[in-house]
Amino acid sequence: MALTATSPSPPLAAQEVTVEFSGVKVLDKVSFSAGPGCIMGVVGPNGAGKSTLFNVITALMPPTSGQVLIHGKSMAEARGVVAYVPQYERVNSHIPATAWDVVMQGRVRHAGWFRRTGRRDRDAAEDALNRVGMWDRRKSLIFELSGGQRQRVFVARALAQGADILLLDEAFSGVDISSQTAMMDVLLDLREDGRTIMMTSHDINHMAHYCDECLCLNCNVCACGPPAEVLNEEVMARLYGPMGTVPFHGHGLAGDDHGHHH
Amino acid sequence: MDIITEALVGPFQYSFMVRALIVAVVVGVMCPVAGVYVVTRGLGFMSDGLAHAVLPGVVAAALFGVVFFAGAIPMAIGMALLSGYLIKKAGVGEDASVGILFAGLFAMGVIMINMALDRGVAVNVSLEGILLGNVLGVSTNETYVTLGVAAVVLVLLYGLHKELYFSNFDPTGASVIGLPTEKLEYLLLTILALVVVVALQAVGVILVISMLITPAAAALQITRRFTSAMLMAAVIGVASGVAGLYLSFHFDLPSGPVMAMVAFSFFVLSVLWKQKGAVVLQRQQA
Numbered sequence: 214m215a216l217t218a219t220s221p222s223p224p225l226a227a228q229e230v231t232v233e234f235s236g237v238k239v240l241d242k243v244s245f246s247a248g249p250g251c252i253m254g255v256v257g258p259n260g261a262g263k264s265t266l267f268n269v270i271t272a273l274m275p276p277t278s279g280q281v282l283i284h285g286k287s288m289a290e291a292r293g294v295v296a297y298v299p300q301y302e303r304v305n306s307h308i309p310a311t312a313w314d315v316v317m318q319g320r321v322r323h324a325g326w327f328r329r330t331g332r333r334d335r336d337a338a339e340d341a342l343n344r345v346g347m348w349d350r351r352k353s354l355i356f357e358l359s360g361g362q363r364q365r366v367f368v369a370r371a372l373a374q375g376a377d378i379l380l381l382d383e384a385f386s387g388v389d390i391s392s393q394t395a396m397m398d399v400l401l402d403l404r405e406d407g408r409t410i411m412m413t414s415h416d417i418n419h420m421a422h423y424c425d426e427c428l429c430l431n432c433n434v435c436a437c438g439p440p441a442e443v444l445n446e447e448v449m450a451r452l453y454g455p456m457g458t459v460p461f462h463g464h465g466l467a468g469d470d471h472g473h474h475h
Numbered sequence: 476m477d478i479i480t481e482a483l484v485g486p487f488q489y490s491f492m493v494r495a496l497i498v499a500v501v502v503g504v505m506c507p508v509a510g511v512y513v514v515t516r517g518l519g520f521m522s523d524g525l526a527h528a529v530l531p532g533v534v535a536a537a538l539f540g541v542v543f544f545a546g547a548i549p550m551a552i553g554m555a556l557l558s559g560y561l562i563k564k565a566g567v568g569e570d571a572s573v574g575i576l577f578a579g580l581f582a583m584g585v586i587m588i589n590m591a592l593d594r595g596v597a598v599n600v601s602l603e604g605i606l607l608g609n610v611l612g613v614s615t616n617e618t619y620v621t622l623g624v625a626a627v628v629l630v631l632l633y634g635l636h637k638e639l640y641f642s643n644f645d646p647t648g649a650s651v652i653g654l655p656t657e658k659l660e661y662l663l664l665t666i667l668a669l670v671v672v673v674a675l676q677a678v679g680v681i682l683v684i685s686m687l688i689t690p691a692a693a694a695l696q697i698t699r700r701f702t703s704a705m706l707m708a709a710v711i712g713v714a715s716g717v718a719g720l721y722l723s724f725h726f727d728l729p730s731g732p733v734m735a736m737v738a739f740s741f742f743v744l745s746v747l748w749k750q751k752g753a754v755v756l757q758r759q760q761a
Contacts, residue, residue: 271647271650271651272651273647273650273651292652292653293652293653295651296648296651296652297647297648297651299645299647299648303645303647304644304645304648305515305516305643305644305645307514307515307516307517308515308516308640308643308644308701309515309695309698309699309700309701309704310644310701311699311700314640314700314701315644317637318637318640318641318644318645318648318649319652321637321638321641321649321652321654322652322653322654324637326635326638327634327635329637330637354699367648370648374652
């Protein structure tokens with residue numbers, strides 16, 4: 214909890230965030246807050262506004278109304294606190310980049326315009342790569358790594374940036390089972406630091422297993438709370454329709470000692 | 476020994492050859508370095524479009540009797556920013572935006588030449604000259620402008636390397652940490668416009684693409700790092716420019732096409748090198 218001990222405001226708070234595209238509401242008065250040391254999963258069908266919510270939190274898109282506060286401050290004041298962990302498909306894979314190159318991107322703002330990165334930046338990158346267990350692969354090109362390793366490199370970039378709120382879009386897409394475990398170990402470790410992690414995934418059982426809180430989103434907030442409480446059949450039906458209960462195996466998994474599995 | 480010295484130094488008793496050498500070296504560094512972005516971002520058609528779209532500016536410069544760059548540079552930057560705007564704001568696809576401006580502006584240039592000729596105004600613009608370039612005909616003023624533009628381009632690419640690298644690799648991630656990715660994109664297009672215009676007088680419209688893409692593509696076959704690709708591309712570019720100049724002098728061949736052919740041979744070699752490397756690797760694994 215070291216990172217947030219002095220801050221009385223939650224690391225991440227959305228207050229009645231509404232986003233409209235040509236009159237159609239994509240997000241409707243979305244409010245929630247995520248505390249320090251928390252993994253929050255965002256659950257919802259396609260078109261529920263998950264990506265839009267991430268775009269608002271990362272200040273890529275202004276909300277039509279409402280606001281997002283980072284440690285009680287506006288987004289503009291809190292630049293650098295939030296980091297985005299991209300899906301590999303979203304980066305330009307024609308550009309050669311080693312794991313080291315990617316992590317050093319997290320230091321771009323620290324070094325400043327027209328300046329070269331220095332010793333402190335290299336130290337931060339080294340720490341970050343060690344933290345995610347990818348130091349030995351620092352000279353590997355990103356496309357030579359597995360899906361899970363790539364994601365750990367992008368998480369290391371967020372750490373090098375000094376972010377304490379990490380957003381992971383489709384955290385488990387293209388990641389095999391053993392990599393998933395390695396990836397989650399890293400995230401659970403970061404949670405122990407007091408960092409806030411927000412992620413989306415299509416795999417609800419994973420979310421139920423790993424997340425401390427689930428934000429059930431379908432344009433508006435259907436429910437928000439510990440997965441054991443909120444991932445019930447009623448909420449599933451509101452998210453996915455009556456058929457939505459099929460992929461989710463009732464309450465059993467949700468209550469299955471989530472987040473303390475190791 | 477004397478024959479070799481004569482072959483190497485001989486051409487440069489002519490001042491036009493000295494200017495040509497300077498321009499060949501400068502173009503050989505600047506185009507390939509910027510070219511690494513062109514290749515990895517798929518901006519080849521954009522570059523080709525830029526090289527054609529400057530024609531109205533070139534014709535206007537000739538009509539007003541001012542230096543080539545005075546017409547070509549504003550025209551190229553205008554085209555680059557306009558296509559960037561069409562792509563981002565008007566939702567026209569990248570290919571289509573470039574195609575529209577490419578065709579429209581080149582056509583406008585051709586019409587301007589014909590209108591001037593019809594009115595009996597002598598326009599010192601030959602379409603062949605623009606297509607094939609004339610590095611041997613570069614004036615002293617044009618040499619200075621080439622050096623100046625190259626200095627600006629290289630300072631920007633060096634000074635803003637980490638920002639440009641990040642925003643071209645992962646625009647979303649770069650925006651999230653607060654880099655002005657849209658401005659960086661317009662900057663890259665502006666740099667591209669400057670580079671194209673300078674290369675245009677040396678190797679001509681068609682062969683601009685050669686200096687911009689071929690050395691960079693060859694370097695990317697061989698190296699694993701973005702910055703090493705930039706350096707190696709510059710080495711290949713200079714080698715192509717200088718070797719092309721010598722060959723064209725001694726064998727009395729047009730300079731632009733010879734430079735392009737040398738660059739092309741470098742690319743073929745780089746592909747063979749990579750294939751050989753892959754074969755060796757497979758044998759080791761087998």
